[in-house]
């Protein structure tokens with residue numbers, strides 16, 4: 001049985017106070033969440049400590065949004081795996097398209113960050129996905145398969161989550177049709193040595209489309225941006241109807 005993993009990516013949203021207010025509304029709604037669903041909240045670095053303390057012993061776990069590949073050194077502005085695990089962080093997003101687009105993340109640095117995350121005991125959530133131009137040119141498959149190959153060179157597939165996030169569907173309200181998302185998730189799985197790696201879909205996941213997305217056979221979860229910022233909305237997604 002493959003794991004089901006629903007993660008919220010808060011991106012650059014929420015102070016510590018905002019995070020705690022969110023949890024007040026969110027945690028009680030996890031009481032009815034089926035046990036086999038993993039629930040993760042990926043906050044900015046500054047809220048990780050508060051999240052970790054408040055979530056201790058609860059159903060939800062804490063994730064970060066980036067990690068540096070070195071264990072320490074002169075890397076101003078960066079954070080190491082040990083710094084994250086010390087706070088109780090268990091997961092980390094790696095290679096999000098916003099980091100690739102705005103912060104010069106490459107397939108090479110994604111690969112280094114994945115290995116560093118695993119070396120420090122974190123489970124990385126590797127993000128891949130194509131642009132609108134690539135999709136329109138019929139290059140989705142070759143692009144995504146290329147990203148997967150380069151990212152996973154030398155990476156342990158037993159401690160890994162992958163998120164397929166078509167860039168044109170992120171923050172646009174323009175969801176990828178669930179059968180199209182499923183087809184790409186299936187393709188990703190076909191490239192993996194470990195067929196049990198959970199593969200999430202991300203891109204405008206909302207209460208109104210989550211049930212249909214999660215009904216797809218090769219989609220094992222969701223990576224949710226905007227709709228993870230509000231407790232009621234994210235709880236509805238986590239408690240999707242299967």
Ligand SMILES: O=C(CO)COP(=O)(O)O
Pocket residue numbers: 009096165169170171172173202203204205223224225226227
């Ligand atoms: O980028 C995403 C999650 O990592 C998706 O963002 P939205 O859910 O806001 O489209």
